[in-house]
Amino acid sequence: MKKLLLLICSTILVGCVSLPSEQEIASADYGQFPNNHEAIVKDYYATALKDPDSVKYRSISSPRKTWLGDRINGAQFGYLVCVTYNAKNSFGAYVGYETDGLLIRNGSVIIAVPKGDWWGRNICR
Secondary structure, eight states, X not given: OHHHHHHHHHHHHHTXXXXXXXXXXXXXXXXXXXTTHHHHHHHHHHHHSSSGGGOEEEEEOOOEEEEEEETTTEEEEEEEEEEEEEOBOTTSXXXXXXXXXXXXXXXXXXXXXXXXXXXXXXXTO
């Protein structure tokens, strides 16, 4: 019973997280600009893909300041890079080009957004 009550209270409190105001967005710390964003992207996919040696990059966008957030985890600030790539799956077949969004902060990918779809909004358009 105590665990159930704790779960209910936690769920209610999590719903209270608010998204950042315009002033918070303007004054937020986005981290260092990723001058080496292409290397960061390639390092990320070297560990994230099933067959990293098969990856073919079509495009890696220039980083742009942005934030991603939701009411559960709050806001994360950094630099968005959109990556269009093709790679092999577990069966050894190429799956077709996809575009992912990667939020980079201080030299690391902190959020990966598969197919650029963030809560129904495409962030890579």
